[in-house]
Every structure is written in structure tokens, then in C-alpha cells.
Amino acid sequence: AQRVTQPEKLLSVFKGAPVELKCNYSYSGSPELFWYVQYSRQRLQLLLRHISRESIKGFTADLNKGETSFHLKKPFAQEEDSAMYYCALKAGGYNKLIFGAGTRLAVHP
């Protein structure tokens, strides 16, 4: 079965603390994974994708096929990082995405 699991509904940290948002997936083929972010009152937008291997806004994510994970990390959280974060798995040749339930990141001053 194709599935994305984000075990934490809420992650609450203080500014400057490290952040790790967990994502595990189940997929029989070669996975393509994404992190989407939704800031308050804004639309869902792509944060990063694993094939790009890039750092966006200080966030990185590494695909671990052995552990079937794609955790999102940032060494020093900022208040403006507070948002809803969704991990997504591409399940077709086009953008058919399977999303996790999301994790709300709250960064406190």
C-alpha cells in the first residue's frame, strides 16, 4: 500500500532549537518525496523535493530508503518557520501526491 505517515501532529520548540519533522513512507517503487508547507492563511507550497538535494530556508531532508524515511530538519528554528508541514509521496508519472496528515510546527520566542 502507498502511505505517508507523519507521527507528530504538533511539534513545539523554542527559537534557535533544532527541529526534526518525521516522515515515513510505504511505496513499492522508486519513491519521489516532497515536503510542502502551508503558512497561516496562505496556500500550500512546495518547500523541497528529495531529488533536488537542496536546502531551502535552512531546511534539509534526506531520503533514507533503508528506513523508508524522509525527515525534515533545521538546525536552528526561527519564529517564521511556524506553519503546517506536509510530507508527500509522488505516486504516478504526474503529480498524483499522497500526503501525510501533517505536522504543525510552532516556534516560540
Next chain:
Amino acid sequence: DTGVSQDPRHKITKRGQNVTFRCDPISEHNRLYWYRQTLGQGPEFLTYFQNEAQLEKSRLLSDRFSAERPKGSFSTLEIQRTEQGDSAMYLCASSFRVGQGTNTEAFFGQGTRLTVV
């Protein structure tokens, strides 16, 4: 804002009524998707169009749901005989197929929030 636009942003309807939502994708995007998001969940895929052809429909899309993209540009999603369980955020997204196996990211609209009372 030149992104994906959806109309209306909010819709309240009585159970049993029909509703129709509209999505205008980014102008050069040939792929269009509909998703549904309920409270506390991530978006769930409903259907996908490439140009005017509807190429995939999720099992979530019951017979009461129909989507069209008649000229390969805007799309409509109609729900007939609405039920309270249809209350959700309906999201539209679009992307551009660059070539064989290559696709831009999906850009999402702000969604239409449906409340069935």
C-alpha cells in the same frame, strides 16, 4: 496573483443541493488536479486531467462527483445531492508536463471550503 485561482473561496449549502466549484490553473499548465482535505488530514487525491482528458479518478470520487475540463483550461468540480460528509476543503493544483517523465512541481490554489448543513 497569477497563481492557481479557485472560486468560490467558501460555500455553505444545504444537504441535498448541488454545488459547483471552479479552478483556473496557471495559464500554460497542461495538467490539473483536484484534491480534498478534511480537518486534521492531508490533501487526498481526487482526479487528474491532462489537457481536457480526465486520466485518473480516485475511488473517493463517488458517482455524485463529476469533474470537467472542457477546453483544457479551467476546470469545474460538481457535487450533486450534497451530504454532510462532503464538507471539506477542495483544492485544485496545476503543473506543466515538460517532456517524457518530466513535470514541474504542483502549484496549489487556496481552495474552496464547502460546508454542508
